[in-house]
Structures are given as structure tokens and as C-alpha cells.
Amino acid sequence: MTSSAIFLFLVMLALGSFVFARQKALAGAGGDPAKLHSLPRHYGYFAATCVLLPGLFAFGIWVIFGNSIIEGLILSGVPDRVFEQNGDQATLVLNRIRLAVENPNSPETDPDILAAAAKFQAIYLKGIWAAFVLSISLGLVGLYVAVNRTKPDFRARNKFERVVLITLGMSSVIAIATTLGIVASLLFESLRFFQEVSIAEFVFGLHWSPQTALRADQVASAGAFGAVPLFAGTLLISFIAMLVAGPIGLLAAIYLTQYASQRMRKIAKPMLEVLAGVPTVVYGFFAALTVAPLFRDMGITLGLDIASESALAAGIVMGIMIIPFVSSLSDDAITAVPKSLKDGSLALGATPSETIKQVVLPAALPGIVGAFLLAISRAVGETMIVVMAAGMQPNLTANPFEAVTTVTVQIVALLTGDQEFDSAKTLSAFALGLALFVSTMVLNVIALKIVRKYREVYD
Amino acid sequence: MSDNAKEIKPTDWHSPEMNARIKRRYRKEKWFKGLGFTAVILAAMFLVTLIGRIAGDGLYGFVQTSIELDIPFEESILGNPREMSKADFEENVRRANMLRIIDASLQGHFPDVKSRRDRRELLRMVSTGARAQIRDMVLANPSLVGTTERVRLLASDDVDQLRKGRIDASEPEANRKVKDKELGWYQKLKEEGRVSLNFHTTFLTSGDSRDPELAGIWGATVGSALTLLVTLAIAFPIGVLTAIYLEEFAPKNRLTDLIEVNINNLAAVPSIVFGLLGLAVFLGVMHLPRSAPLVGGLTLALMTLPTIIIASRASIKAVPPSIRDAARGLGASPMQVVFHHVVPLAMPGILTGTIIGMAQALGETAPLLMIGMVAFIVDIPGGVTDAATALPVQIFLWADSPERAFVEKTSAAILVLLTFLIAMNGLAIWLRQKFEQHW
Numbered sequence A: 001m002t003s004s005a006i007f008l009f010l011v012m013l014a015l016g017s018f019v020f021a022r023q024k025a026l027a028g029a030g031g032d033p034a035k036l037h038s039l040p041r042h043y044g045y046f047a048a049t050c051v052l053l054p055g056l057f058a059f060g061i062w063v064i065f066g067n068s069i070i071e072g073l074i075l076s077g078v079p080d081r082v083f084e085q086n087g088d089q090a091t092l093v094l095n096r097i098r099l100a101v102e103n104p105n106s107p108e109t110d111p112d113i114l115a116a117a118a119k120f121q122a123i124y125l126k127g128i129w130a131a132f133v134l135s136i137s138l139g140l141v142g143l144y145v146a147v148n149r150t151k152p153d154f155r156a157r158n159k160f161e162r163v164v165l166i167t168l169g170m171s172s173v174i175a176i177a178t179t180l181g182i183v184a185s186l187l188f189e190s191l192r193f194f195q196e197v198s199i200a201e202f203v204f205g206l207h208w209s210p211q212t213a214l215r216a217d218q219v220a221s222a223g224a225f226g227a228v229p230l231f232a233g234t235l236l237i238s239f240i241a242m243l244v245a246g247p248i249g250l251l252a253a254i255y256l257t258q259y260a261s262q263r264m265r266k267i268a269k270p271m272l273e274v275l276a277g278v279p280t281v282v283y284g285f286f287a288a289l290t291v292a293p294l295f296r297d298m299g300i301t302l303g304l305d306i307a308s309e310s311a312l313a314a315g316i317v318m319g320i321m322i323i324p325f326v327s328s329l330s331d332d333a334i335t336a337v338p339k340s341l342k343d344g345s346l347a348l349g350a351t352p353s354e355t356i357k358q359v360v361l362p363a364a365l366p367g368i369v370g371a372f373l374l375a376i377s378r379a380v381g382e383t384m385i386v387v388m389a390a391g392m393q394p395n396l397t398a399n400p401f402e403a404v405t406t407v408t409v410q411i412v413a414l415l416t417g418d419q420e421f422d423s424a425k426t427l428s429a430f431a432l433g434l435a436l437f438v439s440t441m442v443l444n445v446i447a448l449k450i451v452r453k454y455r456e457v458y459d
Numbered sequence B: 001m002s003d004n005a006k007e008i009k010p011t012d013w014h015s016p017e018m019n020a021r022i023k024r025r026y027r028k029e030k031w032f033k034g035l036g037f038t039a040v041i042l043a044a045m046f047l048v049t050l051i052g053r054i055a056g057d058g059l060y061g062f063v064q065t066s067i068e069l070d071i072p073f074e075e076s077i078l079g080n081p082r083e084m085s086k087a088d089f090e091e092n093v094r095r096a097n098m099l100r101i102i103d104a105s106l107q108g109h110f111p112d113v114k115s116r117r118d119r120r121e122l123l124r125m126v127s128t129g130a131r132a133q134i135r136d137m138v139l140a141n142p143s144l145v146g147t148t149e150r151v152r153l154l155a156s157d158d159v160d161q162l163r164k165g166r167i168d169a170s171e172p173e174a175n176r177k178v179k180d181k182e183l184g185w186y187q188k189l190k191e192e193g194r195v196s197l198n199f200h201t202t203f204l205t206s207g208d209s210r211d212p213e214l215a216g217i218w219g220a221t222v223g224s225a226l227t228l229l230v231t232l233a234i235a236f237p238i239g240v241l242t243a244i245y246l247e248e249f250a251p252k253n254r255l256t257d258l259i260e261v262n263i264n265n266l267a268a269v270p271s272i273v274f275g276l277l278g279l280a281v282f283l284g285v286m287h288l289p290r291s292a293p294l295v296g297g298l299t300l301a302l303m304t305l306p307t308i309i310i311a312s313r314a315s316i317k318a319v320p321p322s323i324r325d326a327a328r329g330l331g332a333s334p335m336q337v338v339f340h341h342v343v344p345l346a347m348p349g350i351l352t353g354t355i356i357g358m359a360q361a362l363g364e365t366a367p368l369l370m371i372g373m374v375a376f377i378v379d380i381p382g383g384v385t386d387a388a389t390a391l392p393v394q395i396f397l398w399a400d401s402p403e404r405a406f407v408e409k410t411s412a413a414i415l416v417l418l419t420f421l422i423a424m425n426g427l428a429i430w431l432r433q434k435f436e437q438h439w
Helices: A003-028 A040-077 A080-085 A090-102 A111-149 A156-196 A199-204 A228-259 A262-277 A280-302 A311-335 A339-347 A352-381 A384-389 A407-415 A424-458 B002-008 B016-061 B086-095 B098-109 B116-123 B129-140 B157-163 B180-191 B218-249 B254-266 B271-285 B293-317 B321-329 B334-363 B366-370 B391-399 B405-435
Strands: B063-072 B148-154 B195-199
Touching: A003 A040, A003 A111, A040 A090, A040 A111, A040 A156, A080 A111, A090 A111, A156 A199, A156 A424, A156 B218, A156 B254, A156 B271, A156 B293, A156 B334, A228 A262, A228 A311, A228 A352, A228 A407, A228 B016, A262 A311, A262 B016, A280 A311, A280 A384, A280 B016, A280 B391, A280 B405, A311 A352, A311 A384, A311 B016, A339 A352, A352 A424, A352 B016, A352 B271, A384 A407, A384 B366, A384 B391, A407 A424, A407 B271, A407 B366, A424 B254, A424 B271, B016 B063, B016 B405, B063 B098, B063 B157, B086 B129, B098 B116, B098 B129, B116 B180, B129 B148, B157 B180, B157 B195, B157 B405, B180 B195, B218 B254, B218 B293, B218 B334, B218 B391, B254 B293, B271 B293, B271 B366, B293 B334, B293 B366, B321 B334, B334 B391, B334 B405, B366 B391, B391 B405
Parallel strands: none
Antiparallel strands: B063 B148, B063 B195
16 A cells, blocks of 8 residues: 555546446436536536545645654654664654665664664554545545435536636635745744844854854864855846846847847847757856856966956856846837837937937836846846856955855855754855845836836836 | 027038038947947857857767777686576676776787786776676677677777867876876777777766766756656646636735736746745755655746746737637636636647746756755666756756866757757747637
């Protein structure tokens, strides 16, 4: 008996009840579907739902809580001696028990662990049979109720459609649940972090060195969590990226909307889409392997000291990544400017470029500003390019030739390879994530507000 | 008086000042237009450089150097298949030290290499995978024992780089990874026509490895496929049902407004934040297995959900009200109108949006780093709870490798990833063009 077998049984029961209820409804109407309130299959759907909902409910409880209940039962029976041996870590003990369960000829020799493993198997078997019996009997109860109600004047379709409507509503709540999940998990872990490190130190501190001593006798820095160097690095790289993406993206949008022939647009637009579709890890590889060494060598010939993980390389490649983003959003803003404004300006004798600079761009300005803000939020949250091409040293500098680190780089560095949640080091990643989430959210809200406001002007 | 007269004087359109001014304005016009054109060309150049650089390196990743050696399948090492039982023979072959066979073969080719250190260096020209290669040959064909065959063995990554011209033989010896002695051996083998460059199927069929010449992307591809399967299984139904609800059934109230704003905001949340969510909820609270495609798929599903919802809503909105009215008029219930008429008509658009969302998920790396899909995994994952990596993560891992030979493997993996992305987007475009309806 396995969990998937229970699920399979439930589905088969539901299928059977569909057929049965459909037949019963038809038979009740003397084989004439016109005498039924709903179509015959609606009676079947109704019966199947009545079986599946309670059955899946019981099944879901088993899947979600079954394991932790069994683990709790087993661990409470394990003698303290075993815990002491494993440094008081329940997960270690559990892993040993699990290994002994899965592999009968494992090298496990501790009699207590082996006893716990045997107990585990026994309880698991009981638990899964209980889950099987419970979910199937609940399903059968559902079937009994449904079959009892299957009469020609039963409004099966309305009942079934009610269930479908509730399902639709529930799935739309998942989007909200996701946001709540993000906010809750970031806040919860950040609060734990701020119990150890003050908010003021995190927001205003100038020194970032999250490596804390693992053991008391270890020589290591006490750990400093001043995030200003990370914010500064993020801003520096985003600024360089916007210096690249802003002019190129905007000018490309202007050229493609105002000057380019139909044929040119047909080639250039998909090209920009391809640029947008390249995964960021590819840009990161390109930055680390091609652009950064190129700048370093250029620096050597020019007599400049450019770090091999300079902010410049990461920023410029990030700028290339953002070009299509800026250009397509600016494109939308420019095309939304009414043609009459442009025609008026041209009729007064202005050249096309004068028209663009003095009429079209001012009219499209809110949209363009919105586009830039969205692009900045994108640059701030971008991870792979900076992880691969920017450095790890938290330098507080405005010099683009030096290596800087960003918020996203530190989140990745802090959380890869680390399993435990309880050190200030790993928790600080969630505080950084919270800062990232809040700042991008604020940028987006402002950008959308600006764009919406500007739309109302010409509609 | 004279001042006033000046003002009334009609504009002289042909005065030299006016001509100069017009000329200047036209020059500015030309410059501005040129600037815009340059911007487009620059963007195109970036794309060409990016793709060109990666394709230039990547195509070499699909071929690998081999060395043809006369391999003596010695009975003293492998055992005699005629005198032993089949099981005993196979056991013996598995245990046999194939290095001795390769060593003996190399001795035949280079009789003047005597010292043990040199012989070890010589052995290092052949890949560590060559042993398994010989073993599999003998297991597949026991009658080889006792004969000497010319076998094409995989070369080590250094020899491979030499063959591909990545190692410059004219550089001073101290700066080179390959020393003069090995260079001499390589030259001799090459002159004898034993070095060849062949299409390397191992790259497409095997899992990860520490040795560049044995590393493959199949493991990562399967991991990506499993992850996307989970993503699709969750994001598609939930996304479409949400879109249907919001477009067709939702009452206009605070809650539905909140849901709408929410979805738009979720679409702009950085992907790494979804990774943090996955780490805290799926691993921290629900204790799902680490590094598993299941968790990766769940995390990516939450990330692609907004894309699918927004595309599906647009597609459902595009179905004209007359369809709904006609169905209602014929007695269909609201649910039947939606599921029998509106959704099937909107399906091409919904599928297009879903494929684009899946393509995004396929290229995504950062959230997968958070939930531990960055491990070094040799085995091909067999299910959604096995430890696995995904294609972009494999690219990230290889990009970090110090070996020069991994650069072309990384580029080749990128080419494979881009091929998948282009295929998916192509499918989306085809669907849109084939089934798009103008009402």
C-alpha cells in the first residue's frame, strides 16, 4: 500500500460512481433524458465530486501531516542516549532511522536505532492503512449521499456548477496567497534576524562581513551586518546598466517608431525580442568570460587598474539585457501619443527630429519615465549576471573599475550550500530579500501609477 | 520709427542667415536620425557578438578528440571467457585493471618512454573514461580477448584542447598546461594519423562529470524536463481557472480588485525572491526534499502563474460577447457558455501564453539556486523527488569550473538551451498565427 495507490483507488471509485449515478438517473427517468432536470452526465459529475471531495480531504491530511506525526511518535520513543550521541539533533537521528528503514542491510548497528526503524515501519503501515480506510469510506459515504439524491427532479447541474465556481474562486486566491507567503516568509525570518542585529545597524552600517564563528574557539570576525556597501554596489551596477540601456533603448524605440521602414521594423523588433529571451545565465557567462577580461586587458593597455570582476563589466552586460525592456515599453509610450499632435508640429514646419524632441517625447514622458523605473527595478533584482560577473567584496566605492557586490549576490552567497536556518548569517539573506522585495515593489507601484496617470490625458 | 519698420519687414527666406539656419536644422535632423539608427545597430551588434561568441566556442563542445591505439586484450588481465563461466568472466572483467592494458598499448607505441613518471604522464593523455570504454567493449564481445584491435579511445581534455588549437604550442613551456614532452608524443600520434576529432554523443547522453570530456547534459535536461512538468501541472490549471474566474464570474468588489493588483505586482517581483519563498515554505515549513525537481517546479509555478493568468485573461477577453449571448440564448448555463464555447475559442491564446511562461521558467536560474538544485549530480534523475539540476544551473556550474575545456562545454550547453527556447517560442508564434481569429 502506498500513497499513490490510495489516490488511484479514489479516482477509480469516483469514475465508478460517475457511471453508476449516470445510469441510475437515466433509469429513474425511464431511459428518457428529457424527463431529467439536468443532463445524465451531470448526475455522474455530481456523484464523482461527492466521492472525491471528502476522500481527497482525508488523503490530503495524510500526505501533509502523516509524516511529521509518525516522526514525532518515533522520536519520543527513542532513548536520550541516542540524541546525545548525535549532538542533540533530531534530524540526524531521523536520517539514521530512515536509512535503516530503506536499506535492510545498512551498516547501522545501534540497537535503539534498529528498534526505532522497526517501529517506524510498523506505525507507517498502520498509518497508511488507516488513511486508506478513512479516505475510501468517506468517499463511499459521499457516494451513498449522492446516489440517494439522484432522482429525476434533482438539480444536479446547478449543484455541480456551484462546486466548479468555488474551485475557480479558490484558484484565484492562490495569487494572493503567494504574495502573502512571500511577505510572511520574508518578514518572519527577517524579524528573527533583527532580534540579533539592530535594524539601524543593518540599514546604516558601513561594514558587511557576515562570516561568523561556527565554534566558540574559532578565530573569526564577530560578523558585521551593515548593508550599505551592498545597497551602494547594487545602485552603482544598476546606474551603469541604465547608462547603457537608457539611451540605446530609448533611441532605438524612437528610431523604430518614427523613422524606420516597415521592413526594418519587421527585422529589428524580433531581434530585440530575442535579446530579451536570452536567459540571464547566458548573459552572466558572456560577462564573466568575454566582457570582463576584455575590460581588464583594455585597462592594462590604458594604464588603468580595472578589476577582473569590475562593476563596469557586470553593469554594461546588464544594460544590454535591459535594452529590449526599455525599448519595448518606450515604444508603447511613444505610439500612444496621438498622431494629431505630431501632424500639427510637422505642419508648422518643424523637422521630424524637432517634432520628436519638442512634441512627441514631452507627451510620452510619463510613460518613458515609467519604463525607466520598471527597468531599474529589473536591474536591481537581477541575479545571475552579477553572481557570475561581479565580485564578492563589499567595497563601498563609486569607482566602476573596482569590484563591488550587490544584494542579490550576497543572498545567493549566503544561502547556497547552507542548510540551517538559525544563524544570523543565513537569516540576513532574508532581510536582504525583504529590502529587495520592498524596493522593487515601490518602484513598480510608482511606475504603474505614472503610466496610468498619463494614459488618462489623451483618452 | 526705424525700429518699427524693421519689425514689419517680411521674412527673407533666402537670406544667408536663414539658409545657414535651415542647413543647421537639417544637419541636426540627420544626426538625430543617425543616432537612432546607431542605437538599433548597436543592439543588433550586441546580439550578434553574444550569439557568435557562444556558438564559436559551443560548436567545439559537440566534438571530442580521440586517440586510436592498438589495444591488446590480454587474457592474463581479462581472463579467458572459454574457460570461465559467464558470470565469473564478467566479474573478472569488471575488476580487471584496464590501465595495464592501456599502458601496454602505449608501451608498444612509445617503446623509448621508460621512467615510471613518464609512463604515468603518457597514460594521462587518455581520458579516465577510456577504462570503462574498454570494459564495455569486452563485456559486449568476449571473443575480443586474446586479440589486438585498433580502438578509438577518448583523449584527455588537455590533448583535446591541443587538437582544437586552444593551447598555443609556441608559448614558452612554463606558461603552458601541456609540457614539451607531451607535445612530442601528441605530434607523433598525430603524424601516425591516430588523432581524430569526432562527434561526441556522450555529451548529449550522460550526466555531469568532473572530467570535461566525460561530462554531459542529459542529466540536466531530464532535470529541467521534470521541473517544467511540475510547473506546467500546477501553473496551467490554476492560471487558466483564475483567468476564467476573473474575466467571467468575479463580482466587481474590493477582493477582486486586490487580486488584480496583486497579479500585476507579482509579475514584477524579482525571481530570486520566489527562490526565498520556496526555501522558507517548501523546504523550511513543508520539509519537501532538497534539490528536487518537485520543489523547483513548485517555485517556478508560482513565478510563471502571473504570466499565464495575464495572457489567458487577454485571450478570454478577446472572445466577442456575441458568442456568449448566442450560447446563453440557446439555453446554455453560464458554466456551459464558458467551458463549451469561450475557453475552447480562447485556447490558442492561452496555450501561447503558457508556452511563453514555460520558456521563461526553462531559462530561470536564480530561484533554483536558492532551493539547492546546484549540487554536483552524476546520476540521471528518475523522478520528481530525486536530486537533480536543471540546464541553466548546469551552465552556471560549468561556467564556474576552472578547466579550460569546460568553457566549450558551457557554450555547447547554452546552445542546447537556446535551441529549446527557440523551439518553444517558435511553437508559440506558430500557434498564434495558425489559430488566431479576428472577430
